[in-house]
Amino acid sequence: xxxxxxxxxxxxxxxxxxxxxxxxxxxxxxxxxxxxxxxxxxxxxxxxxxxxxxxxxxxxxxxxxxxxxxxxxxxxxxxxxxxxxxxxxxxxxxxxxxxxxxxxxxxxxxxxxxxxxxxxxxxxxxxxxxxxxxxxxxxxxxxxxxxxxxxxxxxxxxxxxxxxxxxxxxxxxxxxxxxxxxxxxxxxxxxxxxxxxxxxxxxxxxxxxxxxxxxxxxxxxxxxxxxxxxxxxxxxxxxxxxxxxxxxxxxxxxxxxxxxxxxxxxxxxxxxxxxxxxxxxxxxxxxxxxxxxxxxxxxxxx
Numbered sequence: 001x002x003x004x005x006x007x008x009x010x011x012x013x014x015x016x017x018x019x020x021x022x023x024x025x026x027x028x029x030x031x032x033x034x035x036x037x038x039x040x041x042x043x044x045x046x047x048x049x050x051x052x053x054x055x056x057x058x059x060x061x062x063x064x065x066x067x068x069x070x071x072x073x074x075x076x077x078x079x080x081x082x083x084x085x086x087x088x089x090x091x092x093x094x095x096x097x098x099x100x101x102x103x104x105x106x107x108x109x110x111x112x113x114x115x116x117x118x119x120x121x122x123x124x125x126x127x128x129x130x131x132x133x134x135x136x137x138x139x140x141x142x143x144x145x146x147x148x149x150x151x152x153x154x155x156x157x158x159x160x161x162x163x164x165x166x167x168x169x170x171x172x173x174x175x176x177x178x179x180x181x182x183x184x185x186x187x188x189x190x191x192x193x194x195x196x197x198x199x200x201x202x203x204x205x206x207x208x209x210x211x212x213x214x215x216x217x218x219x220x221x222x223x224x225x226x227x228x229x230x231x232x233x234x235x236x237x238x239x240x241x242x243x244x245x246x247x248x249x250x251x252x253x254x255x256x257x258x259x260x261x262x263x264x265x266x267x268x269x270x271x272x273x274x275x276x277x278x279x280x281x282x283x284x285x286x287x288x289x290x291x292x293x294x295x296x297x298x299x300x301x302x
Contacts (some may be wrong), residue, residue, distance in 0.1 A: 018147070020180040021160035026151070030160050035148045037143050038164075040073035041184030045139040057125070058132050065110065066127045076120045076146075077139045078125065084138060084254040092257045095097075137257075140165040141200065141249035166256075167249040168199040173298075187243050191276055196245035201250035203241045239279035246275035 015034035021027040045054045053074050060066045070078065084092045095115050110117055115131040118124070127133070151158050151173055159172025161181050168185065170177045174192040181188065188199060196200040196302050242259055246252035255275060259266040 018162055018164055019160060020163065020177075020182075020184065021158070022180050023159070023175060026155060026158045026160055029154055030147065030151045030158070030162070032199040033154075034147050034162065037147050037150070040071075041139050042076075044071055044074040044094060045077060045135040047134065047136065053137060054133060057127055061127045061129055061131055065129050068125050068127075070123045070125050074125075074135075075120060075123050076136050078140050079120050080142050080250045081135055081138045082118065082120075084250055084257075087251065087254050088258050092254050092259070094133045094135050094138065095131060096134045097130070102223040126242075137166065137253055138250060141253045143167075143250050144169040145189065145198070154158060166201050166252060167203065169249050170197045186280070187241075191243065191245045191278075194245070194276060196276060198249045198252055200244045200246075200256040201242070202244075202256045205241065239281050241280045242272065242277060244275060244277040246270070246273060251275065 015031040015038060018034050018038065019027055019030040021030055041201055046052045047055050048057065049055060053068070053071060057066055057068060071131055077165065081094045110128050115128050116133065117126045141164075144162045144164040147162045148160065148166075148169045148171055151160060159176045159180070161168060161170035161177050163181075163185070168188065170192070174189075174195075177192055177197075178189050178197055185201070187201070191199065239259070242256050244256045244259070245254040246255060252275065255270050255273070255277065257265060258269065259277070259279065262269075264279070267277070
């Protein structure tokens with residue numbers, strides 16, 4: 001039973017819209033870094049870019065088992081995907097489509113039901129015929145972390161925030177980060193004051209895209225509902241918007257994706273990891289907001 005890591009955006013935006021910084025020099029340096037990292041992200045995992053590694057891989061896997069040597073960017077993203085899988089006990093997984101197998105052994109030793117295998121040391125990815133991978137969300141989290149890390153290596157005193165799709169990574173003083181973000185993400189003001197700097201922001205309020213419907217519907221196996229819960233209740237999102245803060249963006253994203261299926265049972269995982277989260281329910285519910293605090297999500301005034 002897996003939750004696919006699903007693309008929720010519609011492609012990359014410019015570095016100028018990704019980087020948020022008050023200091024002009026910091027912004028200049030960060031935009032230069034972001035241009036490089038975003039190109040790496042796009043060329044590795046943007047599946048509607050026909051020459052990206054993931055698009056070519058998925059296309060070739062339609063007809064046969066595939067084995068490729070991965071680029072440094074794809075290698076790094078796959079490493080983070082493996083971390084997400086371990087962290088979630090296999091619940092969060094990049095496989096969004098897998099053909100029924102005939103029980104045969106795949107090439108390169110792939111097991112009869114093993115959709116893919118990744119050797120990080122050898123930079124080698126083996127994909128079973130009929131398997132489709134989507135690494136966009138994990139890739140965006142990696143990109144946000146990578147941009148900030150590279151900027152800080154050049155300027156350890158830098159203060160900035162980087163927003164790549166649903167991942168937000170920041171460094172520096174909370175007030176300066178909030179000012180740099182302006183009114184873009186006011187929902188982060190409270191957790192920034194708590195000391196968190198890496199976030200995933202997931203939203204169910206808008207209509208789903210075709211990509212989301214496919215990846216979250218027919219293309220994946222829906223987990224069994226919890227005891228005493230109907231299948232419909234297990235599938236229906238119990239929140240409209242989730243903001244999850246954690247030690248890094250991949251961890252925050254993983255918890256956010258897990259919350260889609262585990263409901264408020266995810267709180268224990270978030271608390272144990274030292275993270276925080278806010279889940280906002282749909283309008284009209286009796287208790288539309290749930291706050292999970294370690295050491296405390298700063299309550300909003302009013």
